[in-house]
Amino acid sequence: xxxxxxxxxxxxxxxxxxxxxxxxxxxxxxxxxxxxxxxxxxxxxxxxxxxxxxxxxxxxxxxxxxxxxxxxxxxxxxxxxxxxxxxxxxxxxxxxxxxxxxxxxxxxxxxxxxxxxxxxxxxxxxxxxxxxxxxxxxxxxxxxxxxx
Amino acid sequence: xxxxxxxxxxxxxxxxxxxxxxxxxxxxxxxxxxxxxxxxxxxxxxxxxxxxxxxxxxxxxxxxxxxxxxxxxxxxxxxxxxxxxxxxxxxxxxxxxxxxxxxxxxxxxxxxxxxxxxxxxxxxxxxxxxxxxxxxxxxxxxxxxxxx
Numbered sequence: 001x002x003x004x005x006x007x008x009x010x011x012x013x014x015x016x017x018x019x020x021x022x023x024x025x026x027x028x029x030x031x032x033x034x035x036x037x038x039x040x041x042x043x044x045x046x047x048x049x050x051x052x053x054x055x056x057x058x059x060x061x062x063x064x065x066x067x068x069x070x071x072x073x074x075x076x077x078x079x080x081x082x083x084x085x086x087x088x089x090x091x092x093x094x095x096x097x098x099x100x101x102x103x104x105x106x107x108x109x110x111x112x113x114x115x116x117x118x119x120x121x122x123x124x125x126x127x128x129x130x131x132x133x134x135x136x137x138x139x140x141x142x143x144x145x146x147x148x
Numbered sequence: 149x150x151x152x153x154x155x156x157x158x159x160x161x162x163x164x165x166x167x168x169x170x171x172x173x174x175x176x177x178x179x180x181x182x183x184x185x186x187x188x189x190x191x192x193x194x195x196x197x198x199x200x201x202x203x204x205x206x207x208x209x210x211x212x213x214x215x216x217x218x219x220x221x222x223x224x225x226x227x228x229x230x231x232x233x234x235x236x237x238x239x240x241x242x243x244x245x246x247x248x249x250x251x252x253x254x255x256x257x258x259x260x261x262x263x264x265x266x267x268x269x270x271x272x273x274x275x276x277x278x279x280x281x282x283x284x285x286x287x288x289x290x291x292x293x294x295x296x
Contacts, residue, residue, distance in 0.1 A: 043202055044211050044234035045193075054191055063192050078258060079234060082227035082251070086192035100263055103230070107263045108256035110226060115248055115255045 001071055001095060001127050003033055007048065008073045008134055011035035016068050019074045021048035023056035026067040029055040048072060051081040054085045063087045073131045078103030081110035084120055091121040095131030115121060149219055149243060149276050153282065155196065156221045159183035160286050167222045169196035169282075171204035179204040187295055196220060197228040201235045212236045221271060221279045226251030229258035232268055239269040243279030275276040 007020025018035045023032040032055035035051050037046040057063055069091040075098040076084065082103070086091060095105070103110050103123055111119045155168025171180040180203035185194040197220050201290055205211055219238040223246040224232065229231045230251070242252070251258050260266045276277060 038211070042205060042209070044205070044236075045202060045231045048191055055191060057190060059194070061189055063186070063188070077225050077230060077234075078256065078261075079230035081194045082225060084231060086225075086227060088192075089189055101265075104153050108226065108258060108261050110256060113226075113256050117249075 001024060001073070001093070001131075002074050003030065003126070004095070005070045005101075005130065005134065006028065008131075009046060011048070012134065013136050015039055018134050019048045019072065021052040021070060021072040023052045024071065024140040025056075025060070031040050031059050031068065039136050039141045045079065047077065047080050049076055050083050053089065057087060066090050067094060070120075071126075073105065074098055074135065075104050077101050078110055080110075085110065085118045088118050089120045091123070093123045093126050095125070095127050096135060097125060097128065099115035149221070149241070149279075151178065152221050152243070153275070153279065154281055155181050156181040156279075160187075160193060160282065163187055164235065165283070166286050167196045167220065169200040169218060169220040171200045171213065172217045172219065173204075173208070178189065179207050182252055193227065195225065195228050197224055198231050201237065205235060214238050217241060218268075219274075220233045223250035223252050223254065224281065225249050226258055227258050231287045233264060235256065236266050237268045241271045241272070241274050243273070243275050244283060245273060245280075295296070 003022040004022045006017040012018035013058045019036040021045040025031045034051035036048045065087045070094045073095040099106050152170045156166040160166035163225040167184040173179045180200040181197045184196045190252035213235045221240045221243040
């Protein structure tokens with residue numbers, strides 16, 4: 001989670017919503033680190049989780065990440081949660097809860113859908129306050145810069 | 149839809165699940181055509197809809213596709229439906245219904261979620277039988293080739 005937080009802070013420095021993600025292989029080795037690149041790529045689908053999973057799959061030469069763990073600073077949105085199903089991700093560990101935009105423990109709760117074909121193990125709320133603080137700080141700064 | 153179907157047929161010829169998508173601009177002009185590239189890119193997130201929306205946004209130089217219509221041969225999955233929310237897509241027209249994998253009129257019904265921040269207009273079941281037939285034919289051929 002420390003590496004994911006670092007990636008999130010780097011995203012904030014670039015003016016991106018600070019979300020960072022790391023994919024770990026079966027032995028715990030880091031396969032991919034990514035942060036939100038929506039602004040940089042001008043691509044609303046360029047969330048940290050999708051970028052990290054794509055890179056990990058490329059490295060492994062496999063479309064299945066069933067032996068991998070994804071660590072991300074914020075509860076994944078429904079798009080990223082559904083992408084985790086497509087990548088057959090083994091486990092997701094996330095930081096801050098996202099009652100408004102989350103899709104794992106909020107909203108459509110993608111993995112709990114009856115038709116969901118793959119359910120990663122989920123551990124939420126890891127270093128929750130630290131992760132939530134980073135996002136809160138970013139949005140306060142953004143609001144202040146828009147008002148000034 | 150004819151162009152989306154053509155793209156889907158080309159995907160089938162490459163051994164991809166045959167799904168094709170077209171993004172039309174505000175005057176009905178074609179901005180992007182894409183088909184499923186999961187096999188080609190070895191990327192489970194490379195669905196036709198996401199590839200087409202990304203290309204259309206790039207062409208328009210805008211992250212918002214609120215003036216655009218996406219035409220796709222199959223009911224979008226939850227990942228693609230959620231991506232449509234992020235891209236603020238204006239309208240989606242789709243062909244075959246997908247009771248097992250769909251995320252618009254089945255499963256999590258992404259646009260009907262109370263927390264959904266943007267709801268594209270939806271028209272489903274357009275040239276439904278033709279679109280469904282293409283998919284059915286593909287899976288029958290795939291099964292036969294695996295059995296032989």
